[in-house]
Amino acid sequence: MSDRHRESPHAHAADDALLMAQIKAVLTPMPAxxxxxxxxxxxxxxxxxxxxxxxxxxxxxxxxxxxxxxxxxxxxxxxxxxxxxxxxxxxxxxxxRPPASTPQPTATTVASAPAATAAAAPLQPVEATADAASLRVPTQFLLDARDVPTAAQVSVVGDFNDWNVTATPLTLENGVWTGTRPLAPGRHVYAFVVNGTTWVADPRAPPAADTDFGRPGSIIIVQAP
Structure with missing residues (x-):
């Protein structure tokens, strides 16, 4: 008798069950x-x-x-x-709808417009001057304190202040007597007055031959702006 015929019925049943399980797994549809x-x-x-x-x-x-x-x-x-x-x-x-902020024209407003225009002040023409002599240019005067070692006070005089000794006093700043005065454009003659009595010409400016009273003086030329 062959080996196949000697197999028990239980072995055949197990093989059939395994085969059916495999077939069922293959034929079972995938989940939805x-x-x-x-x-x-x-x-x-x-x-x-x-x-x-x-x-x-x-x-x-x-x-x-x-x-x-x-x-x-x-x-x-x-x-x-x-x-x-x-x-x-x-x-x-x-x-x-009209904007709330826009005022509506009224009869009173329209009627009063010509009156308001008529009451307005007329324009006045502005006249500009072309005269350079009427302008004033700030001009600075300087005198080294070493040139006047005895000076306790210094002023500048000239044709622009009627040679008044007290009209334009200078101040001492960092060893220099200095002061500023507005002058009209053009040629001016001036001098320094030390301690109210001594007239001194500016050593750094051209000398003036036409100084009043025969005293020393200097010349300054002021340019128009």
Whole structure:
């Protein structure tokens, strides 16, 4: 007797059961795929990469799409027409309403306008002078204190202040007697007066031969601005 005939019936039954299990596993269909759930997962992943404005717009588009499929074309058309009509009425009322800050013209305002214009003061012409002599240029006078070592006070006199000894006093600043006086453009003759009695010409300016009273003097030329 062969080995196959010597096998027990239990071995044949086990083999048949294993074979049937394998066949059943192959023939068993795959579980159903939830496509809606997969779409939600993908949408959530895309939504996380969007900006808040993009997420809000996507939700609005989804609601609009759902509304389009949930309503009939007739209802959708009527709703859109009503919305357009409402927007038109609102915008028309806003555009036709005058601004609150714009005053409306009245008969009193129109009537008083000519009177106000007539009462306005006439324009007066402005006359400009072209006379350079009427201008005054600030001019500084300087005298080194080493040139007048005994000076306790110094002033400047000239044809611009009628040779008045007390009219234009100078001050001592950092070893220099200094002072400023506005002068008309042109040629001027001047001198320094030390301690109210001693006349001194400016050693740094051209000498003047026409000084009044026969005393020393200097010349300064003032340029027009």
């Amino acid at each position: 795929v939830d496509r809606r759930r997969i779409a939600q997962i993908l949408a959530a992943a895309r939504d996380r990469r969007r900006t808040p404005w993009q997420r809000l717009r996507a939700r609005g588009d989804a609601l609009l799409e759902r509304w389009r499929f949930a309503t009939s074309p007739l209802v959708r058309g009527a709703t859109l027409a009503a919305a357009a009509l409402a927007v038109g009425f609102v915008s028309r009322g806003f555009l036709m």
